[in-house]
Amino acid sequence: MTAQLDLFGHSPAVRETYGIHSAALLEKAKGPGGCTCPLCGQNVKIYRRTITAAMVVALIKMYQAYCRYKWSTEDRDRSLHVEGLLKRCDCSSGTRGDFHKLRYWGLIEKVEEDRPDGSHRNGHYRLTPKGRQFILEQTMVQKYAVIYNDTLYGIEGDYVGVRDALKEKFNFDELMKEEVL
Ligand SMILES: [Zn+2]
Numbered sequence: 001m002t003a004q005l006d007l008f009g010h011s012p013a014v015r016e017t018y019g020i021h022s023a024a025l026l027e028k029a030k031g032p033g034g035c036t037c038p039l040c041g042q043n044v045k046i047y048r049r050t051i052t053a054a055m056v057v058a059l060i061k062m063y064q065a066y067c068r069y070k071w072s073t074e075d076r077d078r079s080l081h082v083e084g085l086l087k088r089c090d091c092s093s094g095t096r097g098d099f100h101k102l103r104y105w106g107l108i109e110k111v112e113e114d115r116p117d118g119s120h121r122n123g124h125y126r127l128t129p130k131g132r133q134f135i136l137e138q139t140m141v142q143k144y145a146v147i148y149n150d151t152l153y154g155i156e157g158d159y160v161g162v163r164d165a166l167k168e169k170f171n172f173d174e175l176m177k178e179e180v181l
Contacts, residue, residue, distance in 0.1 A: 009149055010039050026153060030146065046153060048144040051105060054092065056165045057175065058082065058099035059107055061089050062127045063135040064180040079111040079124040089180060100125070104145035104152050107131035134162055141165075 007015045007022045028035040034045030086096045102108045108131055111124040133139040143157035163172045
């Protein structure tokens with residue numbers, strides 16, 4: 001749990017000076033109105049993001065692409081430009097906009113690559129071993145990611161498998177049969 005290391009973006013050193021009990025504050029920040037940060041006075045609201053059916057569809061597309069042309073390559077080359085993949089698969093804009101949140105659950109990881117323009121935003125992600133196990137129904141994840149300011153504060157809630165996460169909106173077996181370009 002990273003919550004003990006960092007409170008609402010303030011460094012641990014600052015937090016210690018003020019003697020803040022971060023666990024209690026985090027709970028309060030998850031409430032309906034959030035809480036006031038004792039360090040800077042700003043209102044802080046922490047969100048619980050659910051792993052959605054659309055995200056899991058994107059993960060399945062990644063898995064299928066790996067099956068088609070990635071498992072045979074070197075580990076370091078196993079990355080995909082996911083947005084491009086999802087476009088080719090006619091996935092909705094919601095799916096394309098949300099898939100990157102799968103990294104909160106450790107199901108995918110962003111590929112950091114220095115480019116000449118100094119940008120890290122190359123849009124490439126890897127399916128992790130955990131992501132693969134999730135698709136193969138060998139592991140489950142807790143339903144909610146606790147997020148503040150794009151930082152993960154923890155994972156909580158009931159455990160869900162790939163079929164639970166797809167809900168009634170999508171049929172897992174049908175999705176797994178689809179061809180990936
Ligand atoms: Zn603050």
